[in-house]
Amino acid sequence: MTKAEAQATEVHYNEFYKEEDGNFADLRKLLASELGGSFLESMFGLIDIAGPKGHSVHEENYPLEAQRMAKFFSEQVVEKYSDPTAQQLGKGPLEGPLMLCGMEDIFICGGYADYEMPASRPVFVHPDRAHLLEGQPTEVEEAEKLLKDVQVETKVVDGFRESAERDYAACRDTVVPERSQRLKYLDHFLDQMLKDNGCMMEFCASRDADFVHEAVEGWGTDEDKLIRVLCALPKKQLQRVDQIYEERYEKSLRQVTDSELGGMFEGDFKYFMKCVLTKNVELDAELLKESMVGWGTNDGLLCELLCTRSNGELKAAKAILGEESLKDMVEGDTSGGYQALLIACMRAQRDESLGKADEAAAELQATQLHDAGFGGGDQDPQVIVDILSQASVARVEAIKSSYETQYGTPMAEAIKESMGGDWEKALLARCYDKNTYYATTLEGAFKGWGTDERAISRILGRSSKPEIKRIANRYQQLYGRTLKDAIESEVSGNFKKALLCMLFAESPGKFLLDSMLEDILIKAQDDVNLSVLDLNEAATRWYRSQGFVISGISKDFLGTREDANVIVYQAMQRLQGKPREKAALKGKGPPNMFRADVLQEDIRIVYPDGSGTFDVKIVDFIEKGKDRLHAVDSAGLSLWDGETFTDQIDLNDFFRAGHVHFLRHLSLVMRDAELNKKLARQEKAQLRQHELEEIAAQAHARRSRPESLEDLDKRRRSKVARLVD
Structure with missing residues (x-):
């Protein structure tokens, strides 16, 4: 029985038996009188607990949501475009896949924001025709030669024009409609993934709110559970958990941790949780x-x-x-x-504009800062304040670069040598990029007699998970040890657990998976099955990391089958130990997901023997008894020791184990296969129609011509033979 059916059954029962006495008039009371324990709770849970499900966004709400996200995106770009990774990418050529630096909080899919697409033809370059315009002919022969050259070039240009017109017509009539349909198709999937992601995160937030309540309810507090839930979540998700918790239990998470965390050794842990749970603006x-x-x-x-x-x-x-x-x-x-x-x-x-800094202005300001005291001697604080309080992040980086070029000393070192005290702290805070400043502040908190736990708490507690990862990377670059090692050596107790969870725990899938497995019989834990949308590559990678392998693929259709809008789901199975050996023990080999339907597809193979990663094309399907192999060819795609190569692989086994990645989504591969099948059916139908028309024409020709005496005699003999029989 589905949840909707269970809810409808309750309504119908209560209406039908409303005249009965006692518990029989109410289904819940009747269940409570007859059942008990976890079985009764599961019955009520089936009726009451809403699982994740998609919801359409009302048209009136979309513009407001789009404006909110656009504003958030703009603020993130302004704040984070100076990330060192972005600076390095900006210095390179404008080719290859695009990347967004510091934007991890916005998008559900990590990695590339675009895919590298090879050009279908070389860039057109106009030939050099300067010689046709040089000088002026003085002889008839020179004029005739020039005229012939012009006529030749005219024919070349006309050829280019005609070719461009043909390409334009073909593109307009075939390529544009096809790509438009494909974009609509992908847009539908992206929209569905966003809805599914939002609804699942809402479901997770509701469940996390209940986990927090379980951790603090009753006598004592389960700090470990509290840490696992709250410190594993990204900031945005944590705020939603806070909202749900306050709606459900009439307390904010900050109030809960303030009241539940205490004791002589929990002050640092409590302060850290305050920084984690308080909104950044309010915390500042x-x-x-x-x-x-x-x-x-x-x-x-x-x-x-x-x-x-x-x-x-x-x-x-x-x-x-x-x-x-x-x-x-x-x-x-x-x-x-x-x-x-x-x-x-x-x-x-402060100037927060994007774009490259004015190098000439930066060079002048570097000189002004040197003369104002960075180079020693008398100081002019007003010049320093005027420059550093308004210079953009990009301008400050350009000033630092110019300063070191002109005077041979990094500007930060010049500040340390010429300034002192709080004045030095403020100048360094303004000159360092954010990751460097936080990394140096953390090192200062770890060094010396005792540890500044509050500085550690506010830096790591206020920062988002992507920001913490960048700070950790910068810390390791500067000090030669990982931030994890520093935390493990300098702090202890629940504070240490919370910091490490904030650094390395991910949200909230692992916790949910573990919770799900706790509810499954031990003997059934080996074979947990689930389905993942092919387009959701991040989810596939995560489930692989948790021990899942692909056990098959299935496809469904949006609209009619004739539309060929295919969606592909990957069935994934969790097998403990060595998946292939365990499957073999159960009498199962690799699933036969691919045959000849994937020929001419480009794939990326990561050979399990460590010999390398190569892009190849599937060129043949070979079936030998029980073995089903695919032949691949690297021509035009990759080289092995400087040469192209061919190979035969068990594609199904490689794909199942994660050694093969299709360079196109399987949804598109299967869509093209369906379109090819549709085309084959149409050609077959046309051929059959042509055959029927030929048969009909032959029959009509026979009926329309007069019968000869020989034909009449044959027909008479045939009738006599049938009568005799």
């Missing part, structure tokens, strides 16, 4: 106040907040605290050029 405002309230000023925290945040983040924090109130606090706790820089940064007027 809270930390700004924390840095200046009480005995003394936390200048390191103050520099970090005012010198590294974007204009939007600073404006949001000022809106919470009040601009004048914040200004008064800064002026009351600081002085000199240090104060001037903080106030200037607080105005949130």
Whole structure:
């Protein structure tokens, strides 16, 4: 019985038996009187718990959602386009696949945002015709020769024009409609994947909210479970869990952790969870106040907040605290050029435009900074403040490069040598890129007598998972050890568990998979089966990492079969131990998913013996007894030791184990196969129709011509023979 049928059954039962006495008038009361334990809970769960399912977005809501996402995307680009990876890519040629740096929070699919597509023909280059325009003929022969040359070139140009017109007509009539249909087809899948992803994440958020409640309910708190749920989630998903938890249990996650986490050794863990669970804008405002309230000023925290945040983040924090109130606090706790820089940064007027910096202007400003004190001697704080408070990230990088070129010293080292104290901290915070600043701050928190757990908490607790990965990479580049090693050696307890979970745990599939397996009988855990959409490559990779192999493929059709809009699902099976040997023990070999229907497809083979990765074309299907092999050829696609090669592989086995990747999605491969079958059926039908027309024409010809005496005699003899029989 489906969930909808169970719910309808409850309504129908209560209506039909409403006149009965006692428990018989209500299905739930009747079930509760007859059943108990987990069986009763499962009955109620079938009726009440809503699983993930797709929902259409109302047309009126789409523009608002699109504007919200566009604004978020714009802010991310402005904030993160200076990522070192983006800078390196920007210096290279504009060819090959496009990549988005620092955009991981926006898209559900990682990796390339576009695919490299080889040009179908070389770029057209106009031939050199300058000689036709040089000088002026003085003799008849020269004029005639020039005329012939012009006529030849005219014919060449006419040939190019006619060829272009033919290509245009062919493209307009065949290529454009075909690609348009394919784009619509892919757009449908992307839309469905986004809906499915959103609904699944909503389902996961609801379940995570219940997991948190289970961890804190009753006597004591299950800190391990709390860490596994909250620290494994990305920020956006965690905010949704917070909303659901507050709706369901009338407390925010921040309130829960504040009340449940305590004790002498849990202060750092509690502070870290505060940074994780508080929205970035609210956390910045809270930390700004924390840095200046009480005995003394936390200048390191103050520099970090005012010198590294974007204009939007600073404006949001000022809106919470009040601009004048914040200004008064800064002026009351600081002085000199240090104060001037903080106030200037607080105005949130930094140039955040995209694009390459003006090299000439950067060179001039590098000289001005050197003369204003970076090179030693008298200082002019106002010049330094005017430049660094407004220069874009790209301009600062250009200034640093020019400074080192002109004076032979990195600008950061010049600041350390010529400045000091809080003034030095603020200047370095403004000059470092964000990843470098956070990496150096973390190293400062680890070094020396004791560990600055609060600095570690706010940097890693406030950052998103992709940002943490970039900070960790930069930390390893600078200090020669991994951030994981530093955390394991410098912190302990639940704080250490939470940090490592934030760094290395992924959301929330592994936890859900483990929870699902807990509910399955132990003897059935080996053979967990599920289906994954072929287009969802990220999900396929993740399930492979959890021990799943592909056990088959199935296809379905959108609309009618004649439309050939094919969707392909990969059946995946979880086998413990060595999948091939285990399957063999059960009498199962590799599934026969592919035969001759994938000929001429390009695939990428990662040979399991470690001999390399190669792109090849499937050129033949060979069936020898029980063996089914595919012949492949690398001509025009890849080389092995400088030469092309051919091979025969068990494509089904390689694909099942993840050693083969089709360069086109299987949905498109199967769609083309269906179109070829459709074309073959049409040709067969046309041939049959032609044969029937020929038979009809022959019959008509026989009926229309007069019978001869010989034909009449044959017909008479035939009738007599039938009568005798």
